[in-house]
């Protein structure tokens with residue numbers, strides 16, 4: 001079996017690759033000139049990489065024709081919410097166009113393959129208290145340009161299934177973390193700062209943004225297992241939440257990280273880290289995914305944070 005991964009050099013992509021290789025699936029990934037290989041260097045001898053600019057329809061079609069994948073995991077995206085405030089057009093164009101190029105290539109080449117698209121809990125945006133925990137049937141009220149790009153990706157997945165019968169499954173992952181998480185995302189950012197403080201490379205102050213927000217964190221290794229399971233057992237055209245079913249405030253998450261360290265550390269709010277609007281609370285209901293595939297989260301959040309902090313301790 002052949003799996004094509006977009007975003008293979010990224011956080012989820014590298015974990016997805018490890019998961020697929022352990023299942024003896026042939027892994028093919030797309031890279032660009034500027035892709036950094038740090039996360040997949042240890043896997044290079046076991047995978048095939050193709051130069052492909054996902055924004056370029058010709059490049060994508062050539063790749064799909066050549067590879068003829070059985071499975072596609074579409075993980076590549078501009079995924080950092082604050083970047084989407086600074087360059088909304090770039091985020092929207094990138095996230096929508098890349099996916100459209102994949103859909104059109106699969107459709108026009110007539111390839112029979114299953115496609116997982118990495119949508120997001122960001123599509124839900126603003127919530128009413130009675131809507132928590134969030135089900136897939138909830139109205140979508142996106143609160144950032146990134147969230148709007150994910151709504152478009154999500155609905156295009158639905159539409160291409162309805163219109164052309166493409167075998168697309170939409171996953172709405174809530175926040176996820178673990179080793180290799182990009183350093184701008186909150187868990188990784190705080191863990192890296194703490195690791196730097198422990199080594200005396202930063203004064204003993206952690207800079208933070210909005211600590212009141214509540215997030216539902218799942219370990220990335222559980223998330224990629226869900227990506228696999230939806231293609232194995234999911235219903236084409238459907239969407240599935242991937243969540244832990246537990247919510248932590250960002251302050252609680254920071255306290256957990258601080259408790260893993262022996263150093264005295266102060267907390268300081270940095271106004272530059274606040275956003276024009278921030279989703280207040282996320283708590284996902286993953287019962288649909290569980291009923292369809294048997295998936296449930298296995299790695300406790302404390303383990304995720306400890307692995308992440310140790311990851312940074314080895315790198316700073």
Ligand SMILES: C[C@H]1O[C@H](OP(=O)(O)OP(=O)(O)OC[C@H]2O[C@@H](n3cnc4c(=O)[nH]c(N)nc43)[C@H](O)[C@@H]2O)[C@@H](O)[C@@H](O)C1=O
Nearest residue numbers: 079081120121122174175184185186208209210213250273
């Ligand atoms: C599901 C969704 O999940 C992620 O989006 P995100 O929730 O924006 O992730 P984050 O780690 O940037 O922020 C989480 C929360 O933490 C607050 N926060 C406080 N202080 C800092 C801080 O210092 N840095 C950051 N980054 N956030 C901070 C921040 O205001 C927010 O409330 C992406 O994977 C996205 O691709 C996705 O799809």
